[in-house]
Amino acid sequence: MRLTLLSVALAYAEIRSIDAACRQLSVQFPNDLFFPNSSNYTAEQTAYWSETTVLTPNCVFRPANAAAVSAGLKIVSKNNSPFAVRSGGHMPVPGAASTDDGVLFAMSAINTKKLVNNNVAQLGPGQSWLTVYSWLSQYDLAVAGGRYAPVGVGGYLLGGGISYFGSEVGWGANNLVNVEVVLADGRIVNANATSNPDLFWALKGGSNNFGIVTRFDIKTFSVPHVYGGNLAYDHTQVSELVDATASFVAPGGGSDDNNAAIVPVVAISPATGAISGSLTMCYRGSDPNPAALANFTKIQAQSSDAGLRTFSDFMTLSSSQGTRGLRWLFRNTGVKVIPGSISLINETFTDYTLSNIKNIESVKGATVMTSIQPITVNWLKAAKAAGGEPIGLDPANGAFIASLVICQWDDASDDDTMNAYATGVVDAIAAAAKKAGADYPFVYLNDAAKGQEVFKYYGGGTSLAKLKAIQRTYDPNGVFKRLEASGFKL
Ligand SMILES: Cc1cc2nc3c(=O)[nH]c(=O)nc-3n(C[C@H](O)[C@H](O)[C@H](O)COP(=O)(O)OP(=O)(O)OC[C@H]3O[C@@H](n4cnc5c(N)ncnc54)[C@H](O)[C@@H]3O)c2cc1C
Incomplete structure (x- = not known):
């Protein structure tokens, strides 16, 4: 009482x-x-x-x-x-x-958008990557922003950032040169390599634990054209898509070319059990037939809009694919790239989904998907060379897949069912990877589900204590811990 x-x-x-x-x-x-x-x-x-x-x-x-x-x-x-x-x-x-x-x-x-010295874009957190890319295209420039352009600048950069250019420039956050941030006591400070460098490091993956960011200054680079587009495959072609993806990530495959990036997706409709595939691919440069993507382009897709275009046009095109207003869930796990990793992910996803389909077949509007997000050794080397960040993954441990499961559905009454499904299937992928010697203990913050522990894997377990110490320095009264108790907390 x-x-x-x-x-x-x-x-x-x-x-x-x-x-x-x-x-x-x-x-x-x-x-x-x-x-x-x-x-x-x-x-x-x-x-x-x-x-x-x-x-x-x-x-x-x-x-x-x-x-x-x-x-x-x-x-x-x-x-x-x-x-x-x-x-x-x-x-x-x-x-x-x-x-x-x-x-x-x-x-x-707060939607600043200013180009400085033709090599740094100052961006307010209120910008989306779509507006940033279309603004920068007049200069033939781009930045390491999101692969789905309506995504916001703020959360993406604070969570790391998987762009189409990662093998060349690392995580999106590795391209920051300065961050303007409002601290818990109201001070407005800049964090960069020389001013508050510990805070600068922490913000590149530390999410909303240190302050409210009001400006990101990020390096630009030249991207006049890309070869890119979206392709759709029917169920008879999914195995070809999976094989092409496996060849792409294998040593000597397309992923060795830093200009090449792919987003392959396998989808299952729980209502019918129907399986289909899709691919968004992007190759930086003016080559209309990049060898790195040949294993994909040789598949006779059901539909394809691939072609040479400006990066901004490509991003506008691929961003028309998404649907706002549904219920969505992301959940992910790391899987080391070894021979067989890609089929392991896809087989586990398919087997788990089909054998548990009774649980989700009546969920209105449901589609479940798995996406392969290759993080290459060159990517991790570029991240390190740029000064590192708390994510801190060692290139010596090899390439890995940020293996993502995506669920969409219509009704709030099915939230628990879809959460349980996503937990089950991602756990199954992680367990299969472990059994095959492909476990890679990492969860990517920007694609994580509520409750997934992300920081404990940062830096192979070494970053969390450092992040907490930095938080105590800049927010001694724990404002961001106590009062903004949402999102991914340390
Ligand atoms: C369709 C879709 C496609 C995606 N594609 C990609 C992709 O290609 N690559 C990738 O890496 N990720 C991708 N993501 C994941 C995305 O990067 C994260 O969800 C990211 O957090 C979104 O940023 P936002 O600003 O829109 O987020 P919000 O939902 O606004 O914020 C996310 C978190 O960041 C905090 N935050 C936001 N702004 C600030 C700020 N200014 N100061 C302090 N804290 C702040 C919020 O409090 C919150 O906890 C995608 C997500 C979706 C839904």
Whole structure:
């Protein structure tokens, strides 16, 4: 009974602290603070990729600049009010970038876009990669951003970043030269190789544990053209797609060419058991027939829009593939590249799904997919050469696959079923990899599911203690730990 009274009292105190923070923000920022039942509130509250992540914050704060973020952070901190931070809203993890109990900082209005010295792009977290790529195309430049262009700049870079250029330039975050960040006490600081270098290191994969980022300065590089496009395969061609993928990742295969990148997907419809395949491929340069992709292009796909085009046109084309507004779930595990890894992933995915299909066959609108994301040795070497980051994977351990399972479905009533399926199938892939000697203890943060432990694998287990120490230095009162208790925490 006393416990119940105590929890009621605590809940009441929390509601009061949130209300106070919302009220004070609305006094100081009357044009940028939105309460429920206003069109601005609804626009920000629903600006998420996956319906699973649309929550109901008590109010939405849309700061116009770093100074406003600083003032807002001081207000939530002083009132002990919980809060969440959202940039592009693409992380399909409920609560990672929104909240049912607190203030939502929506970063949409901080959308700087400036080219400096023709080699660094200054980007606000409110940008999506789509707008960045189309803006940079006038200079024939690109950056190591997302392969699905509507994804936000903010979350992507703070989680590492798998781009089409990783074998040349490492994780997206390895290309940062400076990050402007608002700390828990409201200070606006720059983090780079010489100023707050420990914080700079931590931000390149440390997610939302250190501050609210208001600007990313990232290296640009020349990409006038790519050969790229999207291809679809029917069930009779899936084994050819899997074989081509295996050849691509094998030593001496297409992945040895730093200009080549692929996103192969095998999909199963639980309602019918039908299997199909697809591929998005990208080759940097003007070669209309790249040898690195020949194993794919020789398959007579059911449809293909592959061709030479600007990178921005390619990204616009491939980004029209995704669907917003459904319920989505990502879950992943590392698998070492050894002979047989690719078929192991695909066979385990297919066998597990078909033998558990009774559990998901009646889930409305369901599709389940597996995607192979090759992380090459050259990628890990480039990451290290760029100064490293907390992800800290040793190139000497070889290449690996960030093996991703993606689920989509329609109704909230099926959330538990799909979560259980995703956990089961990814566990099965990890177990099969271990049995085959292909275990690679790593979970990629940006593609992780709620509850997956990501930081314990960083740096082969050595980064977490360092990240926690850096957090204590820059946030001694634990504001980001206590009040922004969502997303991937240390
Ligand atoms: C369809 C789709 C395709 C994808 N493709 C790729 C891909 O090609 N490569 C890849 O690496 N990943 C990819 N992802 C994963 C994506 O990179 C992550 O979900 C990433 O976090 C999204 O960034 P965002 O800004 O949209 O996220 P949000 O959902 O807004 O935020 C994600 C997390 O970052 C924190 N955060 C965001 N902005 C800030 C900030 N300014 N300061 C502090 N914390 C912040 C949030 O609090 C939250 O915890 C894809 C995701 C989807 C849904």
